[in-house]
Amino acid sequence: MKFAKLTLIVAALAALTSCGSKETLEQNQPVAFSQVKITDNFWQPRLKTHAEVTLQACLNQCEFETGRVDNFAVAAGMQEGSFRGVFYDDSDLYKALEGASYSLMNNPKAEVEARVDSIIEKIAGAQQEDGYLNTFYTLGEYDKRWTDMNMHEMYCGGHLIEAAIAYYNATGKDKLLNVARKFADHMYDMWGTGDNHWVPGHEEIELALVKLYRITGEKKYLNFAHRLLEERGQGRGTWDAWNHSVLNRDYYQDNVPVKDLESIHGHSVRAMYLFTGMADYSSAANDTTYLAALDRLWDDVVLTRMYITGGIGSSASNEGFTEPYDLPNESAYCETCASVGMVMWNQRMNMFKGDARYADVVERSMYNGALAGVSISGDRFFYVNPLYSAGKHHRRAWYGTACCPSQISRFLPSIGGYVYAQSENAIWVNLFVGSQSEIEVGKQTVALDMQTNYPWEGATLLTVTPEKDGEQFAIRFRLPEWCRSYTLTVNGEAYEAANDRGYLVVDRVWNAGDKVAYNMDMPVEVVKADDRVKANVGRRAIQRGPLVYCIEEVDNKKFDKVELTPETVYSTQFEADLLGGVQTITAQNGKQTIKFIPYYAWDNREAGKMEVWVKYNE
């Protein structure tokens, strides 16, 4: 008897089906990255590179190369000059400051703090009496402010708020926070109540206002976020103020009221920020109105629009979406910011659903689509992340539209915040990152030491040390979509953990030094796309654990002849000297030897072709 193929049954992606909305919000809480000290060999070196290279590169671009800081200084009357750049450039400086603040939380550095303080002086100086703050209008046609939904005034304001909160959390200094509040108050006064209506063309302000509500306790910011969400789809967008003939309401997600959204449209980063804001509002207000829409949107995005890298947005023309299953590889847009947006939105969904499938997307987007956005060296960035390259697509030191470098700059130092979550009686392990953490559960603090060589190996060891012994609580370990089988022991004894919404629940009385060994089998997987994805018919992708792999011409001289077959066998090897240390995969096909590297690490060597979905000869 021939068994044909061992059919692989995966909890994995097959499990990514909607289970409908819920009427109550569970409201797990994220565990801030400041509580998670990363110690592993994968992320820790990246955080170091971020602090030493990426952050400096972004600040230098803003301060010395592109005039982004100068714009504030000029608006503040602190120096001569005129506006340089694009109307949304203020946001990049804010995001760089947000990244600097996060980095300061991880690694306090006096010179970085001094540098940020001097920049804050200029930002504060540029703020208008009434609170308005946007150097493009202040240094230009000031009377045109608040006339065009697509000029990103609220988008920049949102990023100002996020930066200000980050810097306040990092240093306790409230100067920037006061600036942000004053601008928020200005916006609220203009558009927060009554008959003056505003639809932000590029969302972001909504999630920022929820953050501001959370740190200040001022309910008006939450209400304002809600109002701005509710303004959409009412025909109120001033979207024809500019002659954006190619644009339409779909592009801004302004076509229907947000609670009625059925599918994702338009610009992908805007959509991600909108959905994140909707989730944040829902959670903060304990309001379930948007949940059904978020469920529908999640199904639409994740089941029909997401690349295997966790990237989204298949079209450059609108930086966004086309049709379901239209997922071209070479012309994929997959903006780095959109992958980070997927991380943000899915983390929020995970918080109020307590379902691991959202954390699966967090991991997929983080380790692939987002991480590819920055070079191993930390100073070059992708804006667009295709899944095939003919050899001409390379990272750059900066972009005219620099949202992606600054996004990476604020995202990287915050990744510790995605590792855990907490709820009343449980700690949730969402990602596997070697780290030391302290997390509140019940009425005490629990110290967690996670040791792992993830993502290269699937073995993790969690040492649990509660303040006092003998208390019962649960630790819920995510069972990743990619993992089909695992072993879990507590203090060396097999533990039969129930699987609740993708989490293995270890609910017991804990004592200091208890150890949970959770070993996820991590073989090489050969992934077939949904048959409706035309670009991938007759192709397969290689994945191992959370990492999607690709082939590069530098490793595969006969690139165009590469072909996998059912008989191909795969070996893995850790190459410490390659690309910062990576587990490579060698596929052997008779006489053909094919080398795969992690997708995130591509385009860090000699230029050449790259491909994720490789020809497959059945």
Added chain:
Amino acid sequence: MKFAKLTLIVAALAALTSCGSKETLEQNQPVAFSQVKITDNFWQPRLKTHAEVTLQACLNQCEFETGRVDNFAVAAGMQEGSFRGVFYDDSDLYKALEGASYSLMNNPKAEVEARVDSIIEKIAGAQQEDGYLNTFYTLGEYDKRWTDMNMHEMYCGGHLIEAAIAYYNATGKDKLLNVARKFADHMYDMWGTGDNHWVPGHEEIELALVKLYRITGEKKYLNFAHRLLEERGQGRGTWDAWNHSVLNRDYYQDNVPVKDLESIHGHSVRAMYLFTGMADYSSAANDTTYLAALDRLWDDVVLTRMYITGGIGSSASNEGFTEPYDLPNESAYCETCASVGMVMWNQRMNMFKGDARYADVVERSMYNGALAGVSISGDRFFYVNPLYSAGKHHRRAWYGTACCPSQISRFLPSIGGYVYAQSENAIWVNLFVGSQSEIEVGKQTVALDMQTNYPWEGATLLTVTPEKDGEQFAIRFRLPEWCRSYTLTVNGEAYEAANDRGYLVVDRVWNAGDKVAYNMDMPVEVVKADDRVKANVGRRAIQRGPLVYCIEEVDNKKFDKVELTPETVYSTQFEADLLGGVQTITAQNGKQTIKFIPYYAWDNREAGKMEVWVKYNE
């Protein structure tokens, strides 16, 4: 986008396709089990149980319970009595002695040797002047000897030869060997030349004669083996001497000349011994005549007739074969002897093909179909090994036809002989068994220390110590069919091993203490049968590494409701106190928790239902 399922591409069973016959014989040599000292936690305890329990149980049955030894003593005139039992019972004693001899090689024991010596006295005494030796005829109708092909005279003779060689190798004592040679000479004189023709109804003598040729150097035994093979399919079988109305030539593989065999028919154990004898003759004589037939037969058996357990024979009525893909589960015959036969035949195929797919079958049949033949306690045996049981099928202490207990008794202590093979410039690693070995390669002896927790884990560490440093040779590691990805390092450095016919070739200069770490990823696999196997439509089997798993009612009270789905997730745990220590698999399906144990370990606890191919709800 939904990835539907991660499609698993397996070198595995999909690779089990024929590659046609070859014109030259490669003739790798097996490495005798006496060169392989097993030290692991899986087989070593079984060898101990074999020596202390199984072997004693078989000898006791032969000597004290069933009269098998008495028959010889009576025939020798050493005691009064008459024949007891069935006409082929002599063979069981021979197989028990063969097992005792193997056990003596592993663990010399004076009392066992003395016991065997006393039995040999009786056997020798029973031999007739002309060399004939068969207690059924000697104590019965002696003039009817050599009149009926189906009365197993040569079959018993073959087992006598095997036992005699084994005991000679174990002790250097040649008394039994001389008895065996004298009987072989008698058979040769009767049927070895000229116009007297004989077709052995139950094959076995052929492979035994090749063994006898190898140990004596007497070419006439090889020629006799060849003649007996060539006698088949010529219409010469005396198959109607008894009124076996239900039998036909197919049943004895006497329908066509063996070189013309296209597919397997009839009694499965007979077929296995025939094919093994054909392979042995081909190898010893360097004669390629039978190879095309063996290739065809292998494809027929392995691709269309083999159960996932490596068992063969789907019908009890002929103890053998029906139609391709007719593989019922409850009425499966899968005689233990036939699984051992698969091990033997496939080892021979592996020797002259140097192709891992044969060793894949060796492993599958050994760890599943054959190993299930004996209880964990070592004193109870299966004759028939179904893949479903309604709860009434249990091992017994002995059988009227006791081929299977005695088969197990000789097979278990020999399993070290399947671990390695040797060729002029290579050592072949076929199985993964913790052991210490010394193997000739080139002009020197190489010491090998293999450490592994196989079959529970896929990690192996081989320490290589050649007599002298600096010589080049290859160590070829089998890449098992079930293994889709692996890591291989030499002294901690990644080694890119070419894959030649399923072996990873590490060809280098070796120095004392060199270490090869070969880690095979071993996740739980969900196996789908070929769609043509009607019994398994809508079902799946669970396999991990080489082990097929099953469910038992004792672990699964809602046995009849057990169902797997694509969302099922699998955890594994080593349970040291269960069934001699087994890695169990827990499948979780929403609220249903299903426990799997290795198939070989079933029916060692409370009686109840058992199933390998479990319902699967797509």
